[in-house]
Amino acid sequence: MTARNEEAEGWILVIGSVNVDLVLSVVRHPEPGETLAGTGSRRSPGGKGANQACAAARLGGDVRFAGRTGIGADADLALDLLRDAGADLSATDQMPDVETGLAVVTVDEAGENSIVIIPGANGSWTPEHVRELGDAVAASDLVVSQGEIPALAVDQIAQLCATTGTRFLLNLAPVIDVAVSTLATADPLVVNEPEGRLALTALTGDTAPEEDAGTVRGLREAGVRSVVMTRGARGALVSVDATTTEISSPRVHAVDTTGAGDAFVGALALGLARGERVEDACRLAVRVGAYSVTRGGAQPSYPRPSDVLPG
Known part of the structure; x- marks a missing residue:
């Protein structure tokens, strides 16, 4: 690992996806079968894992x-802002025989997005690759992963965390077919509204309630240690023990919602690694997420400690 930041209090290990984002700006999203002229395009670093690591590192975390990337210009672009944020990339591998992951993001004038992902090197993760990170997992205060790498790899991350006693934050986005034991290890499990309902149905086999609080309560009753449900402009719901707390988000004018959930997770991870209560870490996370939507792109929109957060 790189030299530790003296002001930081906890090591965060993020294991997950890294992409190049091709962002297309449109007045509105096209209908099926429709050809629509866009208003602009840009390429920038992305991927849920890289985004979350960048958000935590930009805020001053030891990350x-x-x-896993391909080689060449796309790999350099995909990792550029992580390097700039001071993240340790010694555990990131470049694969000569696969392409770097790609996300095609369409953003309309209201800031809402739709995303299509080509996994590329992200899909090459195996349980064996994860086991090679055993020492890094044991040395970390918090491990973070997401649903953009294969489920078997995520299951292995959860097993390593259970064995080493390392806290595991799982952002089940997108929802993939991980083991029940993986969901039970997550502390917290972070989902948005539809992801939460899908996860609850996967756990119980029953249709999840439409009410967000009911879904969160159901996940806890099904054996998940703690749950954080992100709700966009409405903030988040946090369930720890028998209580559910609503965390409101500052009101802002959204320019681009791409990567806002990852900004939230990165800030949440930073607070948890520093020993904060989940509810307190979420209060910072909603402000960081709100800040990110007022600027374009994912990683380029994430704040640094000197930036003034809304709320």
């Missing part, structure tokens, strides 16, 4: 990122 090690384990990802």
Whole structure:
């Protein structure tokens, strides 16, 4: 690992996806079968794992990122802002025989997005690759992963965390077919509204309630240690023990919602690694997420400690 930041109090290991984002700006999203002229395009670093690592590192966290890319210009672009943020990339591998992951993001004038992902090197993760990170997991205060790498790899991350006693934050986005034991290890499980309902149905086999609080309560009753449900402009719901707390988000004018959930997770991870209560870490996370939507792109929109957060 790189030299530790003296002001930081906890090591964060993020294991997950790294992409190049191709962002297309449109007045509105096209209908099926429709050809629509866009208003602009840009390429920038992305991927949920890299985004979350970058968000935590930009805020001053000690972050090690384990990802997999191809080689060449796309790999350099995908990792550029992580390097700039000071993240340790010694556990990130470049694969000569696969392409770097790609996300095609369409953003309309209201700031809402739709995303299509080509996994590329992110899909090459195996349980064996994860086991090679055993020492890094044991040395970390918090491990973070997401649903953009294969489910078997995520299951292995959860097993390593259970064995080493390392806290595991799982952002089940997108929802993939991980083991029940993986969901039970997550502390917290972070989902948005539809992801939460899908996860609850996967756990119980029953249709999840439409009410967000009911879904969160159901996940806890199904054995998840703690749950954080992100709700966009409405903030988040946090369930720890038998209580559910609503965390409101500052009101802002959204320019681009791409990567806002990852900004939230990165800030949440930073607070948890520093020993904060989940509810307190979420209060910072909603402000960081709100800040990010007022600027374009994912990683380029994330704040640094000197930036003034809304709320």
